[in-house]
Amino acid sequence: MRPKPLSDSERSEQLSRLNGWNFSDNSINREFKFRNFSEAFAFMTRSAMEAEKLNHHPDWKNTYNRVAVSLSTHDAGGVTELDIKLATEMNKIAGNGI
């Protein structure tokens, strides 16, 4: 069963604990920056494995050392716990990625 969209207040509370992510266009978004392409792609690889485990996948764009990520639960029509979970894992993987 897919989770339901978070309410505005639930989402705001979760986002307040999630460094670097912002809500816009019915999704949560963050840009990660690394030292070079190799580090950016290593981040993407580890994130891809988490995404497969959660069966929940990011929309993301990579240009050299930057990875712009957008998370939303399309079949729930908004941001759910699944997006918060994947965002939390991506922050852990990025570590000090600015």
Place this chain on the structure above:
Amino acid sequence: MRPKPLSDSERSEQLSRLNGWNFSDNSINREFKFRNFSEAFAFMTRSAMEAEKLNHHPDWKNTYNRVAVSLSTHDAGGVTELDIKLATEMNKIAGNGI
């Protein structure tokens, strides 16, 4: 030394031999489609290794089973042999990816 931008006729000739790629916005572009996220990301991983070998990196966006790629040689101000090389390698990697 970085290569120079291809002339319009050189580029057109190269593109005619490069399945699925189109020229727009001073870059060459293709969308690859796979069976699922895992296959799309496997394609990205192998392409990332080729990009590192060429020291020439794609702008690309992934949404589940789709990978949209844009190639341009920014410091040459246009499409060069490097973009044709990377596009050729990506087509080989994708194999029957539609």
